[in-house]
Amino acid sequence: MGDIKILPENVANQIAAGEVIERPASIVRELLDNSIDAGADRIDVKIEEGGKGLIRLRDNGRGMDKEDMLMALERHATSKITKMSDLLFIKTLGFRGEALPSVCAVSRLEITSRPGESISGYRLKAAGGKLVSIDETGAPAGTAVEVKEIYFNTPARRKFLRTEKTETGQIIDTISRIALPFTNIQLRLDGAGKTLLNLPASDNELGRLSVLFGHDIAVSLIDTNTEKDGIKIRAYLAPPDFSRSRGDRIYIYVNNRNIRDKLVTRSVMEGYGQRLMSGQYPQMVIFLEIDPSLLDINVHPAKQEVRFHNSRMVYQAVFSSIERALTEQFSPFSDTGYKGSEDIQYNAPVYTKMAEPAWEYLGKERKGVIGDSVENRQVNLVKESPRIIGQLKDTYLLFEEKDGLLLVDQHAAHERVVYEKLKKNYSSRDIQSQAFLIPMRLEFSLKEKRILMERLAQMADVGFDLEHFGGNTFLLRSVPSLLINVEWKTFLLELIPLLEEEKDLTTGKALDRLMTVMACHGAIRAGQKLNNIEISRLWEQLEQMDLPTNCPHGRPIFRKISYYEIEKMFKRVV
Ligand SMILES: Nc1ncnc2c1ncn2[C@@H]1O[C@H](COP(=O)(O)OP(=O)(O)OP(=O)(O)O)[C@@H](O)[C@H]1O
Numbered sequence: 424m425g426d427i428k429i430l431p432e433n434v435a436n437q438i439a440a441g442e443v444i445e446r447p448a449s450i451v452r453e454l455l456d457n458s459i460d461a462g463a464d465r466i467d468v469k470i471e472e473g474g475k476g477l478i479r480l481r482d483n484g485r486g487m488d489k490e491d492m493l494m495a496l497e498r499h500a501t502s503k504i505t506k507m508s509d510l511l512f513i514k515t516l517g518f519r520g521e522a523l524p525s526v527c528a529v530s531r532l533e534i535t536s537r538p539g540e541s542i543s544g545y546r547l548k549a550a551g552g553k554l555v556s557i558d559e560t561g562a563p564a565g566t567a568v569e570v571k572e573i574y575f576n577t578p579a580r581r582k583f584l585r586t587e588k589t590e591t592g593q594i595i596d597t598i599s600r601i602a603l604p605f606t607n608i609q610l611r612l613d614g615a616g617k618t619l620l621n622l623p624a625s626d627n628e629l630g631r632l633s634v635l636f637g638h639d640i641a642v643s644l645i646d647t648n649t650e651k652d653g654i655k656i657r658a659y660l661a662p663p664d665f666s667r668s669r670g671d672r673i674y675i676y677v678n679n680r681n682i683r684d685k686l687v688t689r690s691v692m693e694g695y696g697q698r699l700m701s702g703q704y705p706q707m708v709i710f711l712e713i714d715p716s717l718l719d720i721n722v723h724p725a726k727q728e729v730r731f732h733n734s735r736m737v738y739q740a741v742f743s744s745i746e747r748a749l750t751e752q753f754s755p756f757s758d759t760g761y762k763g764s765e766d767i768q769y770n771a772p773v774y775t776k777m778a779e780p781a782w783e784y785l786g787k788e789r790k791g792v793i794g795d796s797v798e799n800r801q802v803n804l805v806k807e808s809p810r811i812i813g814q815l816k817d818t819y820l821l822f823e824e825k826d827g828l829l830l831v832d833q834h835a836a837h838e839r840v841v842y843e844k845l846k847k848n849y850s851s852r853d854i855q856s857q858a859f860l861i862p863m864r865l866e867f868s869l870k871e872k873r874i875l876m877e878r879l880a881q882m883a884d885v886g887f888d889l890e891h892f893g894g895n896t897f898l899l900r901s902v903p904s905l906l907i908n909v910e911w912k913t914f915l916l917e918l919i920p921l922l923e924e925e926k927d928l929t930t931g932k933a934l935d936r937l938m939t940v941m942a943c944h945g946a947i948r949a950g951q952k953l954n955n956i957e958i959s960r961l962w963e964q965l966e967q968m969d970l971p972t973n974c975p976h977g978r979p980i981f982r983k984i985s986y987y988e989i990e991k992m993f994k995r996v997v
């Protein structure tokens with residue numbers, strides 16, 4: 424037949440280049456990688472038409488002699504590895520010997536280079552993958568690469584390029600990302616007659632973080648440094664308040680290479696956990712330093728992904744370092760060392776009808792002591808807790824703290840308390856139920872009935888004794904005693920879609936969802952009056968929580984207004 428033929432070299436090169444060079448920013452990335460690998464500490468980039476007309480990059484790195492310049496345009500020609508096993512120890516950004524030939528295949532290319540020790544340098548010209556000329560020339564030490572008319576020989580691809588503004592944005596983003604860990608390198612980008620990016624060399628990353636995140640966020644980043652199982656982790660975390668609906672501000676670096684990684688992203692998300700509202704992503708940077716032999720970086724044509732040999736270990740290390748840093752940093756409690764409050768339950772009274780007020784203080788030794796003077800005495804017993812000022816709109820609790828005013832959302836706070844208690848009780852198989860004196864009769868639709876009927880046993884596991892009474896009627900006999908003030912019918916109606924979506928409500932995320940719904944319905948409401956003892960009790964319980972900063976949906980529980988801010992409001996300070 425003889426149908427199968429080897430492609431002409433220029434076609435093969437075009438195909439290979441298509442994978443590496445997607446747009447002008449890909450060229451900038453490759454050239455920048457090369458300059459960094461060449462040990463440069465000063466790199467200047469200039470672009471025209473968003474890189475579509477011209478990309479010029481000049482570095483003061485080690486340079487190339489004539490022979491190396493010619494070799495650099497050959498495919499699979501590299502100075503960075505020589506044998507298979509070198510792939511296990513890669514410390515450079517490049518290793519494939521693909522970038523320059525790919526750039527050359529789709530543009531007009533000019534490279535001028537001189538190694539520091541040579542008297543003169545060379546200028547090489549090539550276009551569409553073919554060498555045009557190479558001549559001796561005077562040149563500063565280092566390398567300059569000029570790329571013109573990208574895709575001049577493949578007009579179809581050129582059509583896919585976006586506007587100058589978009590391509591410029593991509594280039595700025597690419598340089599900012601790559602440059603972040605290399606703070607010793609001075610970097611500048613010029614385009615359209617102005618300086619687009621100016622990153623001086625410095626001994627810290629703050630300036631570069633400001634470029635990525637903006638100044639306000641950069642100054643409020645928390646940094647953390649840990650080492651676990653041989654993985655070094657350094658991260659800068661923006662407070663959860665700065666979260667956004669896209670995950671494009673999660674910057675991941677592995678051995679200083681900027682990559683995309685689903686696993687690391689997932690563990691970052693888990694680390695932030697319920698501090699984020701659902702559908703929100705944090706803003707953060709994480710640097711992983713890991714033995715190169717425990718990593719495969721040769722898995723993506725543009726080197727933008729890696730594979731970890733022990734992904735579980737990486738997941739766990741990332742998750743725990745972030746979780747710990749956030750827990751230490753964002754707490755409403757100025758750490759007083761006070762830990763000794765006894766755990767008194769809110770004992771809900773026995774229910775007789777739906778609207779029975781269940782939020783009532785019935786703690787042991789404080790039983791029956793309702794009244795202002797006793798209340799205040801009790802509150803003072805709570806050592807070192809902030810002073811209660813009172814309740815605002817029957818919704819927010821106000822406290823006086825050492826450094827300002829603390830506002831607490833009472834519903835969110837109690838939701839957190841109920842949620843964590845339910846979870847703890849469930850994991851120790853200790854969900855306490857409270858029986859109604861008279862079981863509650865509840866009617867459902869035919870479909871709802873069918874769903875409920877199938878899941879009665881699972882509901883019993885989490886503290887609900889629900890019994891089919893005949894037809895579409897059920898009897899609710901008992902409910903978890905942690906839940907108060909619940910409109911049971913509304914609660915069950917919200918539970919039904921969850922039962923439909925989740926086959927097993929007793930594990931993992933499904934259990935979390937169930938507990939979240941339970942906590943939301945079973946917590947103190949906004950608009951509910953609380954006396955000082957109840958407020959103080961809620962505060963004590965919040966202090967015991969693993970995550971006292973956010974409700975299970977991710978809404979914040981507290982806000983602080985510092986004296987400084989208050990004094991600014993009143994112009995006592997300027
Ligand atoms: N700015 C530079 N300064 C000094 N040498 C350079 C420079 N750019 C390229 N080189 C040399 O040219 C070679 C080929 O570069 P190229 O980018 O094509 O491949 P690579 O960097 O080795 O691997 P990769 O394809 O992964 O980028 C490099 O290995 C390096 O020796």
Ligand SMILES: [Mg+2]
Pocket residue numbers: 453456457516517518522523
């Ligand atoms: Mg390279």
